[in-house]
Amino acid sequence: MILSRVKPANVHGEVPVKKTNGKKSPLVEDFLNHRDYLGAITLLEFQRSVGEQVGGDDLWVPYCAFHLGDYKKAMEGYKAMTKKPDCHPDVWVYLACTLFFLGLYKEAEEASLKAPKCQLQNRLLFHLAHKFNDEKQLMSFHQELEDVTEDQLSLASIHYMRSHYQEAIDIYKRILLQNRDFLALNVYVALCYYKLDYYEVSQEVLAVYLQDVPDSAIALNLKACNHFRLYNGKAAEAELKNLIDISSSSFEFAKELIRHNLVVFGGGEGALQVLPPLIDVIPEARLNLVIYYLRQDDVQESYQLIKDLEPTTPQVQSSVSLTEYILKGVVNAAVGQEVGSRDHLKIAQQYFQLVGGSASECDTIPGRQCMASCFFLLRQFEDVLIYLNSVKSYFFNDDTFNFNYAQAKANVENYREAEEIFLLIQNDKIKADYVYLSWLARCYIMNQKARLAWDLYIKMENSAESFSLLQLIANDCYKMGQFYYSAKAFDALERLDPNPEFWEGKRGACVGIFQLILAGREPRETLNEVLPLLRNTGNPQVEYIIRILKKWAKENRVSL
Amino acid sequence: MSTPAVKLNPRRRKSERHTQVSIGDCKLAFMERADKQNTKLITNQPYDECLEVNDSEEIASLYTPTPRLSVSKKKSRLLHEMANHSSDEFEEDVKPQKSEQINGQPALSDNEEEEEDDDDSDETDSDEEEGELGSAPEGAYDPSDYDHLPVSTEIKELFQYITRYTPQTIELDHKLKPFIPDFIPAVGDIDAFLKVPRPDGKADNLGLLVLDEPCTKQSDPTVLSLWLSENSKQHNITEVKVKSVENPEKNPKAIENWIESISELHRSKPPATVHYTRSMPDIDALMQEWPSEFEELLGKVSLPTADINCDLTQYIDIICGILDIPIYKSRIHSLHVMFTLYSEFKNSQHFKALAEGQKSDTLSAPRSATAEPDILAFD
Structure with a gap:
């Protein structure tokens, strides 16, 4: 059952309405008992066509179509009836129900108001008020709800949609206590527990129903979702495949849900074929498509999909809106960094803050990730670390996590751990990223491994980035007294750009090597490499320095 | 996860x-x-x-x-x-x-x-x-770590080159690689009790005793229509909607089910009868033994096979003649009689046992009076 549909169904295909007359025979009752609505409709239409003359009305076919989930057919049936002069006024509210499930909310409201006041009408208007975000109306229809089972269950479903799962569970449990045979309520409770992330509890409650109705599509789909959360996509897929196997080919109910979830369980396989038509029919479809594009590194496509999506409520209300907010943050962060837009980064940081700071999410892993991301964008790396440390055990060997984590470590100058974490990363795309290379080079240098930093430079193609890396190596090595690689880097820089500053750096670094030799921290033979480095520059100081070096070499019997 | x-x-x-x-x-x-x-x-x-x-x-x-x-x-x-x-x-x-x-x-x-x-x-x-x-x-x-080095003034002066250059502080870019949430499965919403009641006012208990969802085994409307018209003997009244199967190669189950249900439908039908316009001999009469002379002749000469140099209608005439089946204007009825005869022999326990005995004994077993299976073997 999908109440969350946003996109109205296309209902303009005309179907001829046949003249009917017929009372259902006992056989129809059999079909209804088995909830074989397709069978019932076929029989009813057959009886109609052979003109079995029995008293009755046209309500049975739309009734069956409605419960089959063929709301379009039901709607057409009811609509035809409302056009007749002797139409029973209740038909309007039936029509309104079908319009509601087709996502035609305005039309549903209009139709329902033509019906006389009744409980069903009030429930429908109550749900429509929720759809229209009309809190005032919602409250007034809420007042009209009576203490009867249907009204209470309808209220519970509003609680569910507003993420008030505990309130919903309370209603279901109360009614279950009075009516032990209302087995379907177990599935509703299981749905609530699923939403509360209590997947094991959800499974237990669900099992009660499945024992009685082992082929329920809704229950089996929920079971698959629980398996997805508890185990993995494969386990979930197996459950859905089972459902498909036991269904007859004419079974169309929940087909969209199943197709959608097969994509989810398959890790996004077939997303581009299946998900686009389901956008705004199944609320998760758009978000999953955004996730799919993000995983493909297609930031622009994901941005196009999500940019116009204004979160409907200002609070984090359900898991869908939670993911909506997170994705808004993620996509804006990605776009902002890609095009260098401060506005996007600001928006991203606000969404991250909103989720991470919310009461329901501040202690969940996604909530922590959001706070870490928020502080990362604010360059408050000590705070980033507090949040990342608290969840790092869940992200062993996660390249994305490690990339952020290592940067944060390096930023608080914990270069030793930063290096270790950078080296855990396997993803080639990250490893080719200049941010990765430059930070790793800095870690190497800070950890006295300048040679490894130099190796990173050697492996790079000549580019603006390799030039930047040279500058990094030259200056950081200089600071750290690793003059040999500093001198090599300055020499390379000077050849690319005869800037006097590079000469000054090289000069200092070469003398630095000499000092290290004198201090016994660098082998004397290195002097042999220093001379050519100096001679690469046509500066009068070169000869002066070389003279002193040679003099020392002679005195200390170092062959040059 | x-x-x-x-x-x-x-x-x-x-x-x-x-x-x-x-x-x-x-x-x-x-x-x-x-x-x-x-x-x-x-x-x-x-x-x-x-x-x-x-x-x-x-x-x-x-x-x-x-x-x-x-x-x-x-x-x-x-x-x-x-x-x-x-x-x-x-x-x-x-x-x-x-x-x-x-x-x-x-x-x-x-x-x-x-x-x-x-x-x-x-x-x-x-x-x-x-x-x-x-x-x-x-x-x-x-x-200052190197102040203690015992070096000449000249070298000490040279060392000043080291501090004369102040290394730049290179600011490095950061990149937040945003964590991408997992795909989210859809479980749907809970029954909101916005449903039409039964037209007869009886409680259907949908959404209470059982979920308000159709069962997974829905009747196939086409098959059911065929059944219904079969049972009511009212043919050609309902136009039968035949649906097509998408991607049949990927969906063998749908095709198998269809074949299965249609053959079931056919099995339940009484066998078709043909009303001959002209009188035809009784099948039992046709199954009688041939005269012994003819049987003897069959021991030496074999029946004409389909390779014989004549067209199909002539061949039908020959065979029907041999089998004592009359041919009137149309050969269809005669052929029907001929195949009914064949079917009778084929399904007869008596002749089946004989034919098998013949095969399993020896191939050179003499043709006995029961050569009828051979006669039909040309088919």
Whole structure:
């Protein structure tokens, strides 16, 4: 059952309405008992066509179509009836129900108001008020709800949609206590527990129903979702495949849900074929498509999909809106960094803050990730670390996590751990990223491994980035007294750009090597490499320095 | 995967503990500082400007996400840094409140060992490494380390080239690789009881006793229509909707089911009967033995096969003639009789046993009076 549909169904295909007359025979009752609505409709239409003359009305076919989930057919049936002069006024509210499930909310409201006041009408208007975000109306229809089972269950479903799962569970449990045979309520409770992330509890409650109705599509789909959360996509897929196997080919109910979830369980396989038509029919479809594009590194496509999506409520209300907010943050962060837009980064940081700071999410892993991301964008790396440390055990060997984590470590100058974490990363795309290379080079240098930093430079193609890396190596090595690689880097820089500053750096670094030799921290033979480095520059100081070096070499019997 | 079922809350506890510890250390730090003031002064070190603390403070003051967190943590970090200083015996310093910005790293020459120890202990409880913040990168170049070298004035002058160049601080870009949430499955919504009641006013209990969903075994409308018209003997009244199967190669089940249900339908039908327009011999009569002379002849001459040089209609005439089946205007009825005869022989237990016995004995077994199976073998 999908109440969350946003996109109205296309209902303009005309179907001829046949003249009917017929009372259902006992056989129809059999079909209804088995909830074989397709069978019932076929029989009813057959009886109609052979003109079995029995008293009755046209309500049975739309009734069956409605419960089959063929709301379009039901709607057409009811609509035809409302056009007749002797139409029973209740038909309007039936029509309104079908319009509601087709996502035609305005039309549903209009139709329902033509019906006389009744409980069903009030429930429908109550749900429509929720759809229209009309809190005032919602409250007034809420007042009209009576203490009867249907009204209470309808209220519970509003609680569910507003993420008030505990309130919903309370209603279901109360009614279950009075009516032990209302087995379907177990599935509703299981749905609530699923939403509360209590997947094991959800499974237990669900099992009660499945024992009685082992082929329920809704229950089996929920079971698959629980398996997805508890185990993995494969386990979930197996459950859905089972459902498909036991269904007859004419079974169309929940087909969209199943197709959608097969994509989810398959890790996004077939997303581009299946998900686009389901956008705004199944609320998760758009978000999953955004996730799919993000995983493909297609930031622009994901941005196009999500940019116009204004979160409907200002609070984090359900898991869908939670993911909506997170994705808004993620996509804006990605776009902002890609095009260098401060506005996007600001928006991203606000969404991250909103989720991470919310009461329901501040202690969940996604909530922590959001706070870490928020502080990362604010360059408050000590705070980033507090949040990342608290969840790092869940992200062993996660390249994305490690990339952020290592940067944060390096930023608080914990270069030793930063290096270790950078080296855990396997993803080639990250490893080719200049941010990765430059930070790793800095870690190497800070950890006295300048040679490894130099190796990173050697492996790079000549580019603006390799030039930047040279500058990094030259200056950081200089600071750290690793003059040999500093001198090599300055020499390379000077050849690319005869800037006097590079000469000054090289000069200092070469003398630095000499000092290290004198201090016994660098082998004397290195002097042999220093001379050519100096001679690469046509500066009068070169000869002066070389003279002193040679003099020392002679005195200390170092062959040059 | 994704969200843990049991929620965790190490963050709050940790930051609290953190703050407490730091405050303790901090007092100590101030005391030690007081003792050590005026002992030594340390010059700025080449790496000082990289601490960037200034920067983050500024941003924080512009934007404070959660007041409680940022304040307490800011404090804890600050205190922590001081605490770090305190643990370093060679710490010597300018004013404490500025220490964080100006210094932040101890001279490393002689106390390297101790530094190592500190780091090791930090690594063991890696959760706490915010504490390392204040420690400077080890091994930064310090010209005073080389003051003791016994070198000539000339070389000493040369050494000044080293400090004459001040290495630049290279700012590196950061890149937040946003975490991508897992795909989210859809479970649908809960029954809202917006449903049409049964037209006869009886309770259907849908959504209560059972979920309001159709059962997974729905009748196939086409098959059911065929059944219905079959049973009611009202043919051709309903137009039968035949649906097509998408991607049949991927959906063999749908096709098998269709074939199965249609053959079931056919099995239930009474066998078709043909009304001959002209009189035809009785099948039993046709099954009688041939005259013995003919039987004998068959022992020498075989019946004409389909290879015989004539067209199909002539061949039918020949065979029907041999089998005593009359042919009138149309050969269809005669052929029907012929195949009925064949079918009778084929299904007859008596002749089947004979035919099998013949096969299993020897191929050269003499043709007996029961040569009829052979006769039909040409088909």
